[in-house]
Amino acid sequence: MSDGVVVAEGQAAEPGLSQVERVVDTFIAPTKTFTDILRNRSWWLPFLLTVIISLGVTATVTSKVGWERVVENQIQASPKQQDAMASLTPEQHAARMHGMTVGYMYTSYAFPLLILLFSAIAALGLWATFNFVLGASTTFGEMFCLWMYCGLPKLLIGLLTILTLFFGGNAEAFDLKNPVGTNLGYYFPDAGAGLKAALGFFDIIGIWTLVLLVIGTSIVARVSRGKAAAVIVGWWVLILIISVASAAAFS
Template sequence: MSDVAVATEGQASGPGLTQVERVVDTFIAPSKTFNDILRNRSWWLPFLLIVVISWGVTLAVTSQVGWERVVENQIQASPKQQDALASLTPEQRAARVHGMSIGYKYTSYAFPVLVLLFSAIAALGLWATFNFGLGARTTFGEMFCLWMYCGLPKLIIGLLTILMLYVGGNAESYDLKNPVGTNLGYYFPDAGAGLKAALGFFDIIGIWSLILLILGTSIVAKVSRGKAAAAIIGWWVLILIISAAAAAAFN
């Protein structure tokens, strides 16, 4: 059986899936969703879920933690930020923290827009990788839609964050960047910034999404799963290295 035949095995030949079916199947029968993307590149329902859950997290943080506490926790985790604020008077420091808290709050509300921007960049990178690097014939729209669906498991982190905050989470230890223990970095709070960032990539939810992306790109781009895995894991390793280096340099 050829690579293309393997990649497209199970492609739906009957009526297409509804938007709700596509979301559900992403978790229980992802091949059905990914084959259906070849029929319909609609991604509005995953985005709607992102809006609802991300704003739910924002409201939970606002009521249960407070944005100035969020900022203080981030400062405590960053020696360079501590050094930058050490020379300020108490009044200047309070004003700086207040300004940062406002920025964090409104950035959190704007998170869905940032997701769209990042998703567009990621989809463009995947489209270029598969079309020019692997000789596939896919479209930017298919890759963008695929990226949105493959990110659905990450909404579980948002739901866990909301649950944790409302059932007794500790505001003093809340980490906006790593709120729940789904990754190794969460369990090494005293690790260096670079190592902690690298460990954060070993996340059970993130790896789930990575596996979905390998399966999805093999179907949508019609390449073997081996080639899809090489491309996706290659990007994953590169981004891990860049993120760890940036965290070490700026934190």
């Protein structure tokens, strides 16, 4: 019998967890949280925490860095964007900078909604893979709820970003796409775009999330940990390849 089934049956008689307990247990006892998803697919608290921290990051970047500086730093990190901006007239350059600044700012405010959209797409992909490839029996709602809880460690990146900017962060070197040093790409700022994108996937928070996804999908899909790991790592490798190719082509 799979690990997920053993956990689910072993805890079926236990009382349900509160939303706060589920968030806490995601960090200290994830199997309890993921088993409880089989009882209740509510995901409002992880989303609320995402909204709060996302708005906190946006407010901090606005006050400590400024969105024009954010755009300038992103352009400096992309030779193709530098060449494109250099070919513009002063009026065109100013208009392009204004448009990019507004775009980055509004995107940051809308980030929680983008998280919902991405989570829905990711959950759909996992649901389809487990149900149609492995023959599992899970629902989209369970996978979506699981994805939201597994993403909780990534909120630590937001908290670290806020703390770093408030206590000595360098606005001129701030990279909105890679704000803190939890991954290898952060320590090689002069690496090529493709290599930097690849190194960015070797992230301690990201790996933590992958481990949670393996544990969680094995429980909600009722498959072995080995099969769950094959699916999660397989998707991770595919996204890594696509991201590296895109970075090399467009940066």
